[in-house]
Amino acid sequence: MRLRSPYRHCGNTQTRSIPKGLLALQFVLAHFTTGEKIGVSESTIRHYETNFRTPKQPQVEAIAEALDISPLALKDFRVENARDLLGLLLQLEDEFGIVPAENESGLSIDVSAEKAPKTTQMLKAWAAKRNELESGRITPEEYADWKAKF
Structure with missing residues (x-):
C-alpha cells in the first residue's frame, strides 16, 4: 500500500506564517517521535513516505495511532487527475x-x-x-x- 504523508499539508498557505526552519524542525521531530512510538527509525518512516518501503497493515495502523489519525488518512488512493x-x-x-x-x-x-x-x-x-x-x-x-x- 502506498502511503500519503500526514505532513503533506505543511507546505500550504495555512502554514506559510511559520518560519521554514521551524517547520522543518517540526517535521523532523514528528518523524522521530512517530518512529520512536512505533519502534522504527526515522529513516524507515521516510522510506514509507517515499514508497521505498511498504509497511504492512499493522504498521500502518501503528503509525496512524501514533499520529492520532485514521489509517485511511495515510492511504494514497492514487487519484491524480x-x-x-x-x-x-x-x-x-x-x-x-x-x-x-x-x-x-x-x-x-x-x-x-x-x-x-x-x-x-x-x-x-x-x-x-x-x-x-x-x-x-x-x-x-x-x-x-x-x-x-x-
Whole structure:
C-alpha cells in the first residue's frame, strides 16, 4: 500500500506564517517521535513516505495511532487527475449510490444503493464541518485535524 504523508499539508498557505526552519524542525521531530512510538527509525518512516518501503497493515495502523489519525488518512488512493476521479466514482456508484446530480455539475446519492443511508449521513457530517470552517467557527487547522481523524 502506498502511503500519503500526514505532513503533506505543511507546505500550504495555512502554514506559510511559520518560519521554514521551524517547520522543518517540526517535521523532523514528528518523524522521530512517530518512529520512536512505533519502534522504527526515522529513516524507515521516510522510506514509507517515499514508497521505498511498504509497511504492512499493522504498521500502518501503528503509525496512524501514533499520529492520532485514521489509517485511511495515510492511504494514497492514487487519484491524480479528473479521469482517475471519475473511475473511482464509477466504482462507488453501485454500492454507495454516488451518481451525477441532475444539474450535471455535482453529485447526488441514489437512495436505493446498499450503503446510501450511511453515505448520506457522512456527507451531512462533512457539510456541517465545512460550514463551520467557512463561517469561521473553526480554523483551517481544526478542519484538517477533523479530516485526518474521520
